[in-house]
Amino acid sequence: xxxxxxxxxxxxxxxxxxxxxxxxxxxxxxxxxxxxxxxxxxxxxxxxxxxxxxxxxxxxxxxxxxxxxxxxxxxxxxxxxxxxxxxxxxxxxxxxxxxxxxxxxxxxxxxxxxxxxxxxxxxxxxxxxxxxxxxxxxxxxxxxxxxxxxxxxxxxxxxxxxxxxxxxxxxxxxxxxxxxxxxxxxxxxxxxxxxxxxxxxxxxxxxxxxxxxxxxxxxxxxxxxxxxxxxxxxxxxxxxxxxxxxxxxxxxxxxxxxxxxxxxxxxxxxxxxxxxxxxxxxxxxxxxxxxxxxxxxxxxxxxxxxxxxxxxxxxxxxxxxxxxxxxxxxx
Amino acid sequence: xxxxxxxxxxxxxxxxxxxxxxxxxxxxxxxxxxxxxxxxxxxxxxxxxxxxxxxxxxxxxxxxxxxxxxxxxxxxxxxxxxxxxxxxxxxxxxxxxxxxxxxxxxxxxxxxxxxxxxxxxxxxxxxxxxxxxxxxxxxxxxxxxxxxxxxxxxxxxxxxxxxxxxxxxxxxxxxxxxxxxxxxxxxxxxxxxxxxxxxxxxxxxxxxxxxxxxxxxxxxxxxxxxxxxxxxxxxxxxxxxxxxxxxxxxxxxxxxxxxxxxxxxxxxxxxxxxxxxxxxxxxxxxxxxxxxxxxxxxxxxxxxxxxxxxxxxxxxxxxxxxxxxxxxxxx
Numbered sequence: 281x282x283x284x285x286x287x288x289x290x291x292x293x294x295x296x297x298x299x300x301x302x303x304x305x306x307x308x309x310x311x312x313x314x315x316x317x318x319x320x321x322x323x324x325x326x327x328x329x330x331x332x333x334x335x336x337x338x339x340x341x342x343x344x345x346x347x348x349x350x351x352x353x354x355x356x357x358x359x360x361x362x363x364x365x366x367x368x369x370x371x372x373x374x375x376x377x378x379x380x381x382x383x384x385x386x387x388x389x390x391x392x393x394x395x396x397x398x399x400x401x402x403x404x405x406x407x408x409x410x411x412x413x414x415x416x417x418x419x420x421x422x423x424x425x426x427x428x429x430x431x432x433x434x435x436x437x438x439x440x441x442x443x444x445x446x447x448x449x450x451x452x453x454x455x456x457x458x459x460x461x462x463x464x465x466x467x468x469x470x471x472x473x474x475x476x477x478x479x480x481x482x483x484x485x486x487x488x489x490x491x492x493x494x495x496x497x498x499x500x501x502x503x504x505x506x507x508x509x510x511x512x513x514x515x516x517x518x519x520x521x522x523x524x525x526x527x528x529x530x531x532x533x534x535x536x537x538x539x540x541x542x543x544x545x546x547x548x549x550x551x552x553x554x555x556x557x558x559x560x561x562x563x564x565x566x567x568x569x570x571x572x573x574x575x576x577x578x579x580x581x582x583x584x585x586x587x588x589x590x591x592x593x594x595x596x597x598x599x600x601x602x603x604x605x606x607x608x609x610x611x
Numbered sequence: 612x613x614x615x616x617x618x619x620x621x622x623x624x625x626x627x628x629x630x631x632x633x634x635x636x637x638x639x640x641x642x643x644x645x646x647x648x649x650x651x652x653x654x655x656x657x658x659x660x661x662x663x664x665x666x667x668x669x670x671x672x673x674x675x676x677x678x679x680x681x682x683x684x685x686x687x688x689x690x691x692x693x694x695x696x697x698x699x700x701x702x703x704x705x706x707x708x709x710x711x712x713x714x715x716x717x718x719x720x721x722x723x724x725x726x727x728x729x730x731x732x733x734x735x736x737x738x739x740x741x742x743x744x745x746x747x748x749x750x751x752x753x754x755x756x757x758x759x760x761x762x763x764x765x766x767x768x769x770x771x772x773x774x775x776x777x778x779x780x781x782x783x784x785x786x787x788x789x790x791x792x793x794x795x796x797x798x799x800x801x802x803x804x805x806x807x808x809x810x811x812x813x814x815x816x817x818x819x820x821x822x823x824x825x826x827x828x829x830x831x832x833x834x835x836x837x838x839x840x841x842x843x844x845x846x847x848x849x850x851x852x853x854x855x856x857x858x859x860x861x862x863x864x865x866x867x868x869x870x871x872x873x874x875x876x877x878x879x880x881x882x883x884x885x886x887x888x889x890x891x892x893x894x895x896x897x898x899x900x901x902x903x904x905x906x907x908x909x910x911x912x913x914x915x916x917x918x919x920x921x922x923x924x925x926x927x928x929x930x931x932x933x934x935x936x937x938x939x940x941x942x
Contacts, residue, residue: 282804282820282821282840282914283803283880284843284876284880284881284883284884284915285842285843286843286844291879291883294882294883294886295879295886298883298885298886298889299882299885301885301886301899301902302868302882302885302889302902302904303902335879336877336879338877338878338879338882339878343878472613472615473613489613492613509613511617512615512616512617513617515615537633539633543875543877544875544912544914545615545912546667546669546874546909546911546912547669547674547906547909548623548626548667548669548911549614549615550629551625551627551630552616552617552622552625552629553615554630554633555625555626555628555629555632558629558633568632571632571633571634573629573630573633575878575906578878580877581875581876581877583613583875585615610941
């Protein structure tokens with residue numbers, strides 16, 4: 281294992297320390313936790329928004345903490361759900377009295393721990409709402425989930441709920457728009473190579489020299505099938521077909537597109553994927569409102585990509601376009 | 612070779628097509644060229660700024676085209692200098708009558724071709740100035756250079772020259788601040804793994820299972836030494852020591868820091884490197900004005916990083932802080 285680390289068991293702590301050093305104008309770390317919150321949290325008169333999960337998906341989620349997106353990110357160990365006490369600490373730290381929305385990716389560990397923290401917070405009199413993101417159309421139940429997995433589409437939920445919260449909306453309103461975003465976003469990914477969790481020291485799975493996996497999850501969970509490498513155009517077509525089967529779009533519908541790199545994929549390749557995605561959508565007369573190309577929800581140094589489509593109405597476009605000022609997402 | 616591409620000989624063309632589809636609000640491609648320019652070029656009353664070089668370093672340089680940075684990027688084939696006719700087309704397209712500055716990374720092919728294009732443009736009556744970036748302290752003459760190589764520090768030159776040009780400064784003023792930036796920026800990198808040029812189909816060099824290369828260039832050119840993998844702290848110390856030997860800083864000096872990923876390095880690892888960099892600078896009482904962590908100047912899917920330090924005075928800080936609105940760099 282060749283990695284730029286010091287101690288495999290210290291990677292999350294070291295990362296968060298480096299992140300606070302780099303971005304102390306935007307972020308602070310709650311003492312004795314792996315919780316990163318907005319420098320100005322709790323923001324008076326604003327619903328707080330928390331997300332989180334296992335680390336190893338950077339910039340998710342601490343990279344999205346800041347004005348117009350998240351108030352806090354709870355960072356578990358690599359690919360491991362954060363504990364309820366840490367999530368509770370985050371909730372307490374960002375609640376301004378207006379309540380807190382938890383944006384949870386649908387993994388069994390996260391579901392259980394965020395739920396437990398929500399109950400503990402409610403017992404303290406904090407209003408808590410939850411939204412579960414399950415945008416990955418690849419598989420229904422999977423290694424770590426009942427139902428579909430939450431992947432890169434989660435970033436759209438952060439952005440849109442965060443924008444409405446910034447306008448002073450109520451917890452019920454922010455929860456409603458987050459749920460509407462979840463209903464309208466679909467994603468699917470594929471992997472060219474595995475990744476290595478530092479504490480494990482070896483790749484989590486294997487792929488042959490010319491083999492790829494379609495529908496791979498962001499922790500290396502199995503997808504739909506292993507197949508031989510295909511062209512970028514064929515891969516884009518496969519992922520998009522699966523998404524469009526599940527998210528019926530008609531002529532003149534408007535979408536946001538995210539072409540997400542999983543960690544080791546050059547931007548060049550992501551743009552080559554987007555070339556085909558934009559061609560397919562143009563043929564179907566679906567209008568692309570905005571395209572996001574880059575690394576938004578990674579799997580350490582896995583090579584591969586995911587495609588996400590978010591169907592937009594006027595409210596969602598407006599909130600997507602609203603100002604955001606975080607490390608990894610600026611508008 | 613597993614890559615998300617269609618045809619190894621079409622990667623740059625496909626990438627640029629995808630990039631225009633994704634960012635048509637900011638960029639346009641000059642017809643029949645691999646030149647990307649600002650949507651609103653030429654910008655009246657503004658010095659034009661062009662950079663470029665071989666592709667494979669994305670987001671450099673097309674990702675930096677936009678308000679407050681570059682007016683145009685000339686994209687060669689992968690790791691191959693663009694031809695003079697393409698550079699000339701870029702100069703012609705962005706000149707508003709106020710002249711054009713060429714920001715050239717110091718590689719023999721780029722030096723020759725940008726120089727030739729400059730002469731052709733001058734023969735047409737366009738004022739042209741040139742600045743050569745040679746921030747890499749690792750080696751003096753190298754595989755592709757006479758003198759030092761230009762690497763990630765180039766992005767600071769784009770930012771600062773771009774900000775001054777945006778204020779309406781003259782060509783001589785923009786050239787002077789670009790040269791001042793070059794004088795004050797130093798970088799050094801290291802690689803954990805090689806990368807594969809699509810048309811070559813196999814890695815450009817080899818590194819053993821536990822081997823890294825210190826001082827590696829952004830095309831896989833040899834650095835100072837191959838050595839066994841060391842801790843992130845040790846690697847940060849080695850790179851920073853080399854930089855600080857060449858860029859003497861004293862107590863209370865102010866710097867900008869860039870921790871740049873070469874393509875396959877997780878953000879997590881870049882932040883771990885930054886933890887040590889910030890510790891070392893704090894011990895020396897050097898003030899960090901701002902830190903940039905991410906992928907700014909890559910080498911396809913090479914794993915590794917570079918560190919850049921830019922020594923700031925009031926003028927450089929102000930220009931670094933000025934507004935920029937490009938795909939890959941927003942302020």
